[in-house]
Amino acid sequence: MFKSSYSILRICDIRSDSVCRSVVNGITSVQDRMERRQNKGESRLKDIQKSTISSTNRVRSNQQPHQNSVKEVKPKSTGAFKSRTIEKTKFRYFYDRGDLPLRVNFNGAVRKVQWQVDITTLDYTHYLPLFFEGLRELDEPYKFLALNGTLDLLEKGGDRPLTTIPHLILPMKQNLMTRNPLVLCIQMKVLQKLVLLCPYAGEALVPYYRQLLTIFNLFITKRVNCGDAIDYGQQRNENLGDLITETLYILERHGGEDAFVNIKYMIPTYESCVIKGIDHTKLKQVSLLGRGCSGNVVKAHDSKSNKFYAIKTVNNVYDKSQRNQIITEIQTLYSIRIPWLVDFYGAYFKDQALSLILEYCDMGSLDNVVKKIGPIPESILACMTFQILSGLQHLQNQRHFHRDIKPQNILLTTTGYVKLTDFGLARELNGTFDMANTFVGTFKYMSPERVVQSIIEGPPPALSDKEFSDEFRDFLDACLKKNTRDRSSADELLYAPWLEIHEATGCFQN
Missing domain, CATH: 1.25.40.90 (Serine Threonine Protein Phosphatase 5, Tetratricopeptide repeat)
Incomplete structure (x- = not known):
């Protein structure tokens, strides 16, 4: 009985060993299959990455010549300037x-x-x-x-x-x-x-x-x-x-x-050759109004309209500074039309000289008027000042300024108008805060900051208390402030008490 039981146990051990081996072999085979699958997946992933990179490079290589070919393509000509076939007439x-x-x-x-x-x-x-x-x-x-x-x-x-x-x-x-x-x-x-x-x-x-x-x-x-060749x-x-x-x-x-x-x-780019239709060949010179180093101003008469004009002639148009000044004057007069600027009727080139046809002011300049009749009463001077300030205000609103205001450049008419002239030194402002740093104008009538230091440090001009009103002296004091921040502008001076007392606006309207 003992032998039989031992044999049974032996058989069981043998069976258990075989079972264990089979289990181990099964696990090993499963691990092998998983490793093979993993290796196969990694190799497949590497193949996909390689194929993706190669396809990307292939696309880039295909795009590069396409871009170059687009740049080299020129637009087709419309043939707008091409001559058409001429048929028999x-x-x-x-x-x-x-x-x-x-x-x-x-x-x-x-x-x-x-x-x-x-x-x-x-x-x-x-x-x-x-x-x-x-x-x-x-x-x-x-x-x-x-x-x-x-x-x-x-x-x-x-x-x-x-x-x-x-x-x-x-x-x-x-x-x-x-x-x-x-x-x-x-x-x-x-x-x-x-x-x-x-x-x-x-x-x-x-x-x-x-x-x-x-x-x-x-x-x-x-x-x-044709460059240097002769046409x-x-x-x-x-x-x-x-x-x-x-x-x-x-x-x-x-x-x-x-x-x-x-x-x-x-033709939008066309510029007029005759501003108001005045033919300069029909104008007859009457008398000489003034002469300067660069030219002269003559009085001319148009028999057709029976009107007088002032012709300003600049002889040395080949001098760059003179040419720039005359061009500036033409541009200013052509672009701005107000009652306080001389009217501009056209320009022409004749005998190597450039001439401007301007409005004729029959009383001449303020400088000549003062020399002939003497001091001007405050009431009349207030009306004249109001018009001058109105002209300067309009110029400033148009971003222009004169830079050479003086009695010689202020013209008068018998109808009571005051006109500003000689815009050769005028300048156009490019921006709101733009300033002119160039030193131009007439020395006697420059602002204090533009002349020598001794004038800036010296006392300001003063008027007699007996000959002038307090309002007039206050008006001049506001104009002659040495500090530019304290000096009144044209807009502020138009509402000065001195102008209101003499009813300058009413005088001008009348």
């Missing part, structure tokens, strides 16, 4: 058929146009538009006959072309629309002749500016820039930009009051 058709009463005369060294009939007997309504259409012909002899025939009709036609202007608009527009530089130059020259030779033709063309000036605006900046086209008057500008000047001068507004509407 009716002028060529009628000439080949023998219906035009002219031919080329080759007698002599120069070609000439020989008319077979009297020009004055021709029907301008039929022939003149036909010749205008032939101006875009580039082949000979059509080009020669159309140009010279048109000029003959304009020169000998008097006022007859005026009635044909509505019929000339279409051929002129078609000539301009060719965008051919040679045709454009020919059309500009003929248009100038039409306005200059035919009375009232300039005014008759104003309603048609919108049809003609479109091409003007397109080509007005076309100027030849012989200037001698032949074939510089297109200059020719267009010259044509616009003629249209404005002869187009009446509405010419400038209509030109400006079609």
Whole structure:
């Protein structure tokens, strides 16, 4: 029995060992499978990362040449300045058929146009538009006959072309629309002749500016820039930009009051050559008003309007300082129009000198008035001061200041107006807190901080108590404060008691 039990235990031990081994083998196999899976997952993750990096590099490499190719692409040309195809005109058709009463005369060294009939007997309504259409012909002899025939009709036609202007608009527009530089130059020259030779033709063309000036605006900046070379086209008057500008000047001068507004509407960059329509060639010099180191001022008369003007002439326009001063004066007078500044009517260049047409003040400068009649009463002086301060206040509001206020630059009229003049030293403020640090002006009338130190440290000017009122002395004291912070501005001085006592505002309005 004992043996049997031992054998049973032995069998159990053997079975337990086998079970343990199987369990251990199973666990080991599971661990091996997990390690293999983990290694396989890590290798797979590395493969994915490598593929991601390679694909990113591939995308970047593909994007780089694409960006470069975009930068190198140039925009397509619209062809706005490209010449259009010129078709055969009716002028060529009628000439080949023998219906035009002219031919080329080759007698002599120069070609000439020989008319077979009297020009004055021709029907301008039929022939003149036909010749205008032939101006875009580039082949000979059509080009020669159309140009010279048109000029003959304009020169000998008097006022007859005026009635044909509505019929000339279409051929002129078609000539301009060719965008051919040679045709454009020919059309500009003929248009100038039409306005200059035919009375009232300039005014008759104003309603048609919108049809003609479109091409003007397109080509007005076309100027030849050949560097140091010589442009012989200037001698032949074939510089297109200059020719267009010259044509616009003629249209404005002869187009009446509405010419400038209509030109400006079609060509926003155009600047007027005649501000108020005063022709300087019609002004007759009467007398000399003043003379200076850089020029003079003369009195001139316009017989048409029976008005007088002052013409200020600057001789040395090649001197940079003189040129800058005159340009500054023109800009100030042109941009600001108030009753207390002299009116500006235009400028012109003649005989190497630049002249300004200004308002004529019949009483002259305040300096001359004081020399003639002596001291001015306080009541009248208050009215004059109010106007001067009003002008300075308006200049300051427009960010300008005069910098040379003195009796010589204050003009008077018999109607009671006081005018400021001579803005050659004026300056425009670029910012609210901008200041002028340049030392310009007349020494005797400069502010204390702009002159020598001894004047700053010395006593201020004083007036007699017996000859002047207390309000007037207080007014001058406010003007002559040495500290700029204590000195009154033009806005503050306009409400000074001295001006209110003498009713300066009422005197000016009356």
